[in-house]
Amino acid sequence: MVQIFMGAISLGLLWAIVTIGVYITYRILAIADLTVEGSIVMGAAIAASAIIRGVNPYIAIAISFIGGLLAGLVTGLLHTKLKIPSLLSGILTMIALYSINLRIMGKANISLLRMNTAYSAFENLGVNHNGAVIMVGIIFVGCIIGILYWFFGTEIGCAIRATGDNPQMVRAQGINTNTTIILGLMISNGLVAVAGALIAQSQSFADVQMGIGSIVIGLASVIIGEVLFGKRNFFSRLVSLVLGAITYRIIIALVLKLGMSANDLKLFTAITVAIALALPVFRSYLKPLKKSIKKAE
Amino acid sequence: MLSIKKITKVFNPRTINEKIALHNVSFTLKEGDFVTLIGGNGSGKSTLLNCVAGVYPVDHGNILIDDINVTNLCEHKRAALLGRVFQDPIMGTAANMGIEENLALAYRRGQKRGLKWGISNKEREHYREILKTLELGLENRLSTKVGLLSGGQRQALTLLMATLKRPKLLLLDEHTAALDPKTAQKVLELSDRIIQEENLTTLMVTHNMKDAIKHGNRLMMMYEGKVVLDIKGEEKNKLTVEDLLVRFGHVSGEEFANDRALLS
Ligand SMILES: Nc1ncnc2c1ncn2[C@@H]1O[C@H](COP(=O)(O)OP(=O)(O)OP(=O)(O)O)[C@@H](O)[C@H]1O
Ligand SMILES: [Mg+2]
Numbered sequence: 001m002v003q004i005f006m007g008a009i010s011l012g013l014l015w016a017i018v019t020i021g022v023y024i025t026y027r028i029l030a031i032a033d034l035t036v037e038g039s040i041v042m043g044a045a046i047a048a049s050a051i052i053r054g055v056n057p058y059i060a061i062a063i064s065f066i067g068g069l070l071a072g073l074v075t076g077l078l079h080t081k082l083k084i085p086s087l088l089s090g091i092l093t094m095i096a097l098y099s100i101n102l103r104i105m106g107k108a109n110i111s112l113l114r115m116n117t118a119y120s121a122f123e124n125l126g127v128n129h130n131g132a133v134i135m136v137g138i139i140f141v142g143c144i145i146g147i148l149y150w151f152f153g154t155e156i157g158c159a160i161r162a163t164g165d166n167p168q169m170v171r172a173q174g175i176n177t178n179t180t181i182i183l184g185l186m187i188s189n190g191l192v193a194v195a196g197a198l199i200a201q202s203q204s205f206a207d208v209q210m211g212i213g214s215i216v217i218g219l220a221s222v223i224i225g226e227v228l229f230g231k232r233n234f235f236s237r238l239v240s241l242v243l244g245a246i247t248y249r250i251i252i253a254l255v256l257k258l259g260m261s262a263n264d265l266k267l268f269t270a271i272t273v274a275i276a277l278a279l280p281v282f283r284s285y286l287k288p289l290k291k292s293i294k295k296a297e
Numbered sequence: 298m299l300s301i302k303k304i305t306k307v308f309n310p311r312t313i314n315e316k317i318a319l320h321n322v323s324f325t326l327k328e329g330d331f332v333t334l335i336g337g338n339g340s341g342k343s344t345l346l347n348c349v350a351g352v353y354p355v356d357h358g359n360i361l362i363d364d365i366n367v368t369n370l371c372e373h374k375r376a377a378l379l380g381r382v383f384q385d386p387i388m389g390t391a392a393n394m395g396i397e398e399n400l401a402l403a404y405r406r407g408q409k410r411g412l413k414w415g416i417s418n419k420e421r422e423h424y425r426e427i428l429k430t431l432e433l434g435l436e437n438r439l440s441t442k443v444g445l446l447s448g449g450q451r452q453a454l455t456l457l458m459a460t461l462k463r464p465k466l467l468l469l470d471e472h473t474a475a476l477d478p479k480t481a482q483k484v485l486e487l488s489d490r491i492i493q494e495e496n497l498t499t500l501m502v503t504h505n506m507k508d509a510i511k512h513g514n515r516l517m518m519m520y521e522g523k524v525v526l527d528i529k530g531e532e533k534n535k536l537t538v539e540d541l542l543v544r545f546g547h548v549s550g551e552e553f554a555n556d557r558a559l560l561s
Contacts (some may be wrong), residue, residue, distance in 0.1 A: 151412075153414060153415050154411070154412045154413060154414060154415055155405060155410035155411055155412070155413055155414075155415050156410050156411065156412060157415065158394075158398060158401065158402060158415035158416075159402065159410055161391075161393075161394065162391040162394060162398075162399075162402055165391035165392060165393045165394060166387075166388070166390065166391045166392065168383075168388055169388060169389055169390060169391055170391070170402070171372045171373045171376065172350070172372075172376055172379075172381050172389070173376060173402045173403055173405070173406045173458075174373050174374070174376035174377050174405075174406045174407045174408070175373055175376075175402075175410070176371075176373045177373070
């Protein structure tokens with residue numbers, strides 16, 4: 001049981017980075033960006049290909065980050081310069097990335113067993129695998145939260161936040177909303193690629209299919225975080241994303257333990273997210289109902 | 298200051314929905330001119346302001362602000378020269394951001410934005426001072442999300458944002474139309490005060506003839522995509538609503554007669 005929890009926490013920490021990426025597009029820019037499904041694999045593919053060629057795992061993660069930035073850039077250009085709707089732009093990049101990721105890896109999957117990974121340094125100190133993932137995860141998540149907290153407080157960061165809120169007003173203040181949208185998409189996908197690189201090293205393989213459903217998992221974590229851990233200021237929001245991602249993994253571990261088939265997981269997640277997104281609608285149905293009940297009393 | 302030279306704007310050209318929203322419009326504003334712009338629904342007032350602001354490109358003609366040809370400049374680049382307040386209070390501010398954050402965005406209008414902190418303590422003091430002049434108590438609610446403010450408060454804030462960095466030209470598009478009469482009057486008085494104090498060149502659209510007569514030093518009326526009346530100086534000072542109605546009937550009636558003449 002403890003092992004299951006440790007596993008859920010370590011996986012949750014890595015997926016927290018995906019969650020933060022999804023949050024940047026979905027909540028800050030108000031765009032549902034499906035590029036994520038491709039950029040997470042891209043991060044994994046780049047890191048795995050680099051590591052089996054003997055590249056230092058941290059440098060491999062940095063290259064993954066750059067790959068993710070580029071993926072976000074492509075979606076951003078499709079959306080802003082070519083005026084393709086954001087959802088479709090993301091899908092186009094995602095599909096293109098499938099082929100590109102196969103090219104990067106040269107095959108459908110790469111094993112990283114017995115390779116020197118980002119976790120090796122801690123494992124060599126005698127920490128078990130989950131422990132090492134948790135430590136590295138905390139370091140990465142901590143740095144990312146710190147940097148993002150600073151960045152979204154800067155002039156450029158404020159401009160990006162305002163863009164998702166009211167692009168019309170942002171342009172009236174002399175800000176090029178194309179630039180802010182592209183920047184947001186780049187940062188988001190860069191982070192997701194870093195997560196992909198870390199996840200691949202943690203599970204000891206990169207697979208071209210591993211991104212399927214990642215956007216939904218990211219959304220589920222964002223929503224769980226917001227519902228359970230509040231959204232007072234930006235810092236607590238970022239922390240709530242991490243807690244949301246970990247909670248999601250714990251929930252999944254529990255339902256698996258209770259006997260749900262692993263094959264049904266994606267269905268389970270999709271239904272959960274659909275219900276969570278529909279909550280405001282349910283509430284608006286419930287309100288008049290409650291009122292009429294009160295009246296009847 | 299502002300020169301509009303024969304601008305034409307056609308929406309949905311070459312379709313059954315083709316609409317000539319602006320037809321060969323020309324006029325110039327002098328530095329410090331405060332123009333009230335009236336006209337019926339669909340006469341092209343908003344389109345004119347949007348073309349000046351670069352929201353839509355024009356099909357023909359040129360727009361010059363202070364001798365800078367801005368005709369082909371995109372919206373966000375023109376913004377350096379312009380302050381804008383919109384009809385819908387939601388349009389002018391970012392609802393999920395604080396009052397001070399909105400002001401800070403406006404304070405940097407036309408400047409390059411970098412990795413400096415988005416708002417400084419010195420600025421905060423400045424914002425507090427100018428918010429006091431609104432007498433709405435907003436100076437004590439700097440970090441309150443703008444989405445929680447009333448429509449009137451939001452319009453007053455948008456007005457401050459539009460003038461925080463002195464614009465070369467202020468564009469007000471029925472910015473009091475969505476407010477209740479009392480609040481509308483307050484916001485209008487505030488606008489007038491700021492415009493007078495800063496001597497801002499202003500184009501203000503309004504539906505209210507009385508307001509159009511009371512404010513500004515020049516009144517223009519649009520009809521079917523054209524400026525059909527342009528009254529200034531002494532004549533503007535003596536203008537009454539009755540005069541305006543008569544003159545509007547005259548101008549539009551003439552138009553009407555012309556159309557008839559063309560048809561027959
Ligand atoms: N984006 C658009 N696409 C197509 N047609 C438009 C567009 N914007 C305005 N129009 C049309 O252009 C004409 C002028 O509209 P405009 O909004 O400038 O009028 P207005 O004088 O501001 O009217 P109101 O007093 O109702 O605000 C109208 O017939 C309108 O339907
Ligand atoms: Mg209008």
